[in-house]
Amino acid sequence: METFSTNLHKRSIPIGRLSSKKLQNTVLRTLCTAVVAVGALFVLAPIVWMLSTSLKNEGSVLLMPPQGIPHPLQWRNYADALDFMDGGLVFGNTLFIVVLSIIGQLIASTLAGFGFARIQVPGREVLFILVLTGFMLPVQVTLIPQFVLFSRLGWIDTYYPLIVPEFMGAPFFIFLARQFFLTLPAEMDEAARMDGCGYFGIYWRIILPMSKPLLGIIAIQTFMHAWNDFLRPLIFLHTSTKYTVALTLQNFTADYGMTPWHLLMAATLMALLPCIALFFLAQRFFIQGIVISGVKG
């Protein structure tokens, strides 16, 4: 009804008014584009500036006015920065933590999500509310007792405090998994049960293969979080050979004396690169968030 009457109105607009409206729209659109372009320039400027600094030599960093494109381009900065921060080791450490965190989150969060979405038992809703309270809680409240617990267990200065909790799932991912599984048709569970599947069979053979977007989102977000995490490594890791990229980067200047901006920016860029690369590779997971789709085949 609504659209019908709108269409009628549209047809009855005189030609003259339409073209003036068109002109107005063009002006408005151009204005919008201009504002957006200026904004984008401001957003990109820090990244370009970082790239530019990272290719300068020690002297040209302090040149006034600055060189936009450094001359000569000092690619050696990247090797030097890697060398200085013991890059192979530190990136390896971080990757180790990140990969285990992803595995842990993928398993634990989907298991719990499946339980909450697919197995009907009394008291389920109450437990799910407990899950939800988890993401209201500021981490600072649990941090100190966790530190005490981990030090009693002798886990300080090991990777256990960073990895073991990841194998317990995260409230947000459990919530996400539950929401996603709820959109998958329940008839499939029935059919699988007829074929003799137990709950785990349904989870493993039916639900998980259909949940690739969900798994992608969990993996990517866990990667971002574990890669950039700072507070927890800062508290739990003490030996510099066990440091993550974030920790090493934070100590870069202190170890060097005065700030070597060209090397620091090269190191910073390398630290950001995995996240930026992942963003471009898997953009749809970021942008579309969760597309809750039914069965498509």
Added chain:
Amino acid sequence: MRTIAITPRKRRLIAFYLFISPWLIGYLIFTLGPILASGWLSLTDFDGVSTPRYIGADNYKEIVHTDLFWKSLWVTIYYTLGHVPLSVVGALCLAVLLNQKIPGLSLWRTIFYLPVVTSGVAVALLWSWIFQPSYGLINIFLFEVFGIQGPGWFFAENWAVPAFIIMSLWGVGGPMLIYLAGLQGIPTALYESAEMDGANAFRRFWHITLPMITPVLFFNTVMSLIASFQVFTPAFVITKGGPNYASYFYVLYLYQNAFENFRMGYASALAWILFVLILLVTIVMFRWQRKWVHYESVR
């Protein structure tokens, strides 16, 4: 041979608890236990190693009589008052612009979202270079374009928190994306009929877009409020709270008490105060939303 009969009901129950057991165990050990422990520790004198000594509400009494506590609370509130409105409104404006049919749309969206995927120490270091008083991009820009001698930013007492606020706006793409999703859910028929009635772009925004987007506006406000109470990494990396405590954020104060001075009882009390503050602000926001958030009655 006798098998123990398991009813389907029992089987379901066992399966359910098996499936959620990783979370449930984790919740008990890493969340619920620590919450209770933290509440108890806040009533003790505790250095992290020896046995906690019960001292009643002394930590809380000491906190409210400590100038540094009030200073750190003020720094955090000052930052919140700058960051939340600017990022919430800025992101909305950006989303509205990027919801128009302008050329290069997906490119623009990608650019604005890019900073969101970066975070932590690397971003803090990048911005400490951008704001570097003599050689940083911002002061060079101010000088070359406007002939203004820029302030000392992170090195100046009056400019440290504003610098953190400006830096935080770099992540405006996060809430922007959530707005965009909301904007795309507004039925176009509403705009079409408004246009027929002769409403101009501004009035269409004011009378249709804004009311329809208030639930998202509310969500983004609450989320950024909660996050801005917990700022730690940028302050720790860039200023360590300085100069002269000008950027001494609340969580920095908490961290230094817990893990540098090993006053873990005192720090637990600080954590609980933070928790209650966040809870109060959230409750107030939820109360207040009834006055201005517009929910479609039927979905």
